[in-house]
Amino acid sequence: MKINQKINKSTKFKVLSDDQIEMIYYAALEVLERTGGNVYHDGAIELFKNSQAVVRGNNVRIPSFMVEEALNYYPSKITLAGRNKKRSLHIQKDTVAFGTGSDLPFTYDRKTGERRRTTYKDVNNAAKLVDALSNYDFLMSHGIVSDAPNPQTYDRHQFMAMLEQCTKPMVLTSVDGEGLEDLWKMGCLIQGGEEEFKLNPLFVAYIEPISPLKNDRTAVEKLLFAAEKKLPAMYTPCPSAGATAPATIAGMLVQSLSETLLAIVLCHLKNPGTPLIMGGVTTVLDMKKSTYSYGAPELSLASAANTDISKWLNLPMFSTGGCTDSKILDEQAAAEQMMNLFYSYLSGANLIHDVGYIDHGTNASLESLVLNQEMMGMVKQFGKGINTDDDYLALDLIEKVGPSGEYVTTEHTFEHWKEWFLPELQDRSDYETWKNNGSKTMLDRVKEKTQDLLDNYETEPMDEKLQKELKDVIKSADERHS
Amino acid sequence: MDLSKITETLISGKSDELKKLVEEAINNDVKPADILNQGLLTGMDAVGQKWKAGEMFMPEVLRCAKAMSSSMDVLRPMLKDDDIGNAGTMIIGTVAGDLHDIGKDLAAMMFEGAGYKVINIGIDQSNENFVNAVKEHKPNLLGMSALLTTTMPRMGEVINSLKEAGIRDQVTVIIGGAPVTEEFADEIGADLYAPNAGTAVEITNEYLQNK
Numbered sequence: 001m002k003i004n005q006k007i008n009k010s011t012k013f014k015v016l017s018d019d020q021i022e023m024i025y026y027a028a029l030e031v032l033e034r035t036g037g038n039v040y041h042d043g044a045i046e047l048f049k050n051s052q053a054v055v056r057g058n059n060v061r062i063p064s065f066m067v068e069e070a071l072n073y074y075p076s077k078i079t080l081a082g083r084n085k086k087r088s089l090h091i092q093k094d095t096v097a098f099g100t101g102s103d104l105p106f107t108y109d110r111k112t113g114e115r116r117r118t119t120y121k122d123v124n125n126a127a128k129l130v131d132a133l134s135n136y137d138f139l140m141s142h143g144i145v146s147d148a149p150n151p152q153t154y155d156r157h158q159f160m161a162m163l164e165q166c167t168k169p170m171v172l173t174s175v176d177g178e179g180l181e182d183l184w185k186m187g188c189l190i191q192g193g194e195e196e197f198k199l200n201p202l203f204v205a206y207i208e209p210i211s212p213l214k215n216d217r218t219a220v221e222k223l224l225f226a227a228e229k230k231l232p233a234m235y236t237p238c239p240s241a242g243a244t245a246p247a248t249i250a251g252m253l254v255q256s257l258s259e260t261l262l263a264i265v266l267c268h269l270k271n272p273g274t275p276l277i278m279g280g281v282t283t284v285l286d287m288k289k290s291t292y293s294y295g296a297p298e299l300s301l302a303s304a305a306n307t308d309i310s311k312w313l314n315l316p317m318f319s320t321g322g323c324t325d326s327k328i329l330d331e332q333a334a335a336e337q338m339m340n341l342f343y344s345y346l347s348g349a350n351l352i353h354d355v356g357y358i359d360h361g362t363n364a365s366l367e368s369l370v371l372n373q374e375m376m377g378m379v380k381q382f383g384k385g386i387n388t389d390d391d392y393l394a395l396d397l398i399e400k401v402g403p404s405g406e407y408v409t410t411e412h413t414f415e416h417w418k419e420w421f422l423p424e425l426q427d428r429s430d431y432e433t434w435k436n437n438g439s440k441t442m443l444d445r446v447k448e449k450t451q452d453l454l455d456n457y458e459t460e461p462m463d464e465k466l467q468k469e470l471k472d473v474i475k476s477a478d479e480r481h482s
Numbered sequence: 483m484d485l486s487k488i489t490e491t492l493i494s495g496k497s498d499e500l501k502k503l504v505e506e507a508i509n510n511d512v513k514p515a516d517i518l519n520q521g522l523l524t525g526m527d528a529v530g531q532k533w534k535a536g537e538m539f540m541p542e543v544l545r546c547a548k549a550m551s552s553s554m555d556v557l558r559p560m561l562k563d564d565d566i567g568n569a570g571t572m573i574i575g576t577v578a579g580d581l582h583d584i585g586k587d588l589a590a591m592m593f594e595g596a597g598y599k600v601i602n603i604g605i606d607q608s609n610e611n612f613v614n615a616v617k618e619h620k621p622n623l624l625g626m627s628a629l630l631t632t633t634m635p636r637m638g639e640v641i642n643s644l645k646e647a648g649i650r651d652q653v654t655v656i657i658g659g660a661p662v663t664e665e666f667a668d669e670i671g672a673d674l675y676a677p678n679a680g681t682a683v684e685i686t687n688e689y690l691q692n693k
Contacts, residue, residue: 404583404605406584406587406588408540408541408544408584408587408588409541409591413541414541414542414545417541429678430660430677430678431677432663433677433678433681
């Protein structure tokens with residue numbers, strides 16, 4: 001019998017110490033008391049006025065006790081179920097899920113090699129790949145449906161394009177409060193009514209403030225709607241250090257957290273217990289090219305630190321990985337995507353989104369989604385850590401095989417090698433074999449796999465009656481906005 | 483007797499069960515050549531194809547090879563020379579100065595799996611030992627490997643020693659190892675080169691069939 005043992009069942013990775021997290025947290029509370037945030041929504045201003053917050057015009061300052069009271073009411077667990085009714089996505093501490101990002105205006109056209117506007121069909125295809133590829137746990141639209149009849153109702157069409165080809169849970173963007181309401185109605189139809197949707201939410205509503213410290217009308221509308229219906233939502237600041245946040249990562253994290261905390265108080269005033277997920281795409285403004293960087297190492301570092309803060313606050317976390325600034329799927333893309341995938345996973349963020357983004361969040365690439373499937377597999381394998389049970393220390397086996405023996409044909413190898421990561425796209429063959437098979441590059445193989453999945457994979461179809469009901473919601477929205 | 487059961491059992495890699503089935507077939511007076519060709523080799527062909535297609539993996543393939551080789555221990559004494567076809571005797575070893583042997587051992591197991599009688603003379607073998615082994619066992623195949631660039635040239639020396647002893651033409655020489663290339667094999671006068679243990683058998687069988 002051994003005592004005082006500590007076994008790591010997985011790898012461990014943490015950027016901030018608890019003392020550092022406290023510094024950032026208290027600084028964020030200080031921001032809300034000293035500086036406050038601006039809220040451009042009459043209903044929300046009314047809610048704050050009727051509370052102990054101090055309102056001057058659109059500016060709202062919030063005493064710390066309000067924040068801490070609100071924090072007590074937030075659920076730390078949210079479970080999502082896709083249209084396949086599988087409760088597959090458990091958003092809770094240290095449980096990690098990967099998914100795509102959303103609304104990319106352009107798509108890398110696989111035939112022409114040019115970028116063009118994203119269409120309904122592109123979103124359809126991305127949804128199909130996410131359904132097919134095992135390492136994706138949730139779907140965001142990847143691209144934005146730009147061929148919808150009216151930009152004001154594109155979100156409903158986009159949801160439909162996603163639903164047609166993907167049975168997994170989703171994170172949805174919406175045009176405004178009305179748009180979110182329609183998406184929620186559609187979700188309720190799929191899950192069997194409002195009550196069932198509450199227990200088996202199909203999606204999380206993606207909502208973002210505008211850094212620094214601004215909350216626009218549509219964002220607040222969505223927040224209040226989510227609070228009213230207890231619809232899972234995330235409020236995810238997208239600050240760029242040096243432009244819309246301090247250039248220091250600590251300063252950016254302070255501001256980002258105060259933006260989130262303001263939303264937490266607002267939802268609490270509306271309806272205590274709203275399932276709100278903390279977020280943040282925290283990165284730097286590139287000072288040479290003036291772009292918001294998706295491949296910067298600072299994004300990985302700040303995101304991992306933000307996840308540390310979320311765990312300390314006992315809030316679920318929406319983080320970022322698998323994305324790049326590179327215009328095409330090349331060496332830069334692979335390097336940047338791998339780095340931010342790796343650290344977002346090790347940090348233990350609950351929902352890691354933007355997997356597959358290229359061109360700093362403007363361009364969609366189906367091939368990038370396929371490449372990331374392989375890289376997510378590698379990252380997850382690393383996260384498994386090392387088992388040190390007796391059978392894994394393998395003392396008896398080492399004795400049995402002895403010096404000059406071999407392990408390939410032992411039962412032990414036969415049993416355990418299957419625990420390894422099995423590459424599907426990486427080539428590990430010897431030079432001659434590789435050459436004889438056509439000297440293919442990783443990108444060649446990625447392209448073949450993408451085409452193969454698009455040609456041959458079939459998503460479980462949706463019930464026809466349900467499809468019609470969903471289309472009625474969309475039709476009615478189109479009529480209202482015509 | 484239905485020989486497809488032997489084939490299936492071999493593919494599933496169940497050594498003891500396979501041996502029993504082969505013994506049963508022998509007792510039922512099934513022709514040994516049929517047991518080998520229709521039963522066992524059909525199975526190993528299927529394994530080879532699955533391996534090439536990436537549907538089977540090294541530990542599984544070697545498990546089948548092991549099953550094959552232990553059944554061959556039972557069957558071999560019953561077989562006539564003609565029955566065996568190309569799958570004759572092989573000498574395999576690692577040249578002097580090199581103690582690396584996993585690649586060579588993997589290749590040996592693959593050849594055993596293909597029905598060859600393999601005499602593995604081990605690591606760090608002198609030129610003389612290779613020559614003596616060929617004289618003694620009269621194999622139709624000689625396999626050599628080296629992992630180090632420093633020991634690679636030894637393989638050429640062994641071939642020269644075989645020539646000097648006047649027995650070079652008795653054997654087909656196949657070489658391999660990480661730093662070895664097709665050009666190097668040509669340079670030292672080897673007959674065959676295999677880039678990895680998994681393909682050595684296929685390359686050899688193809689060559690011997692067309693010889």
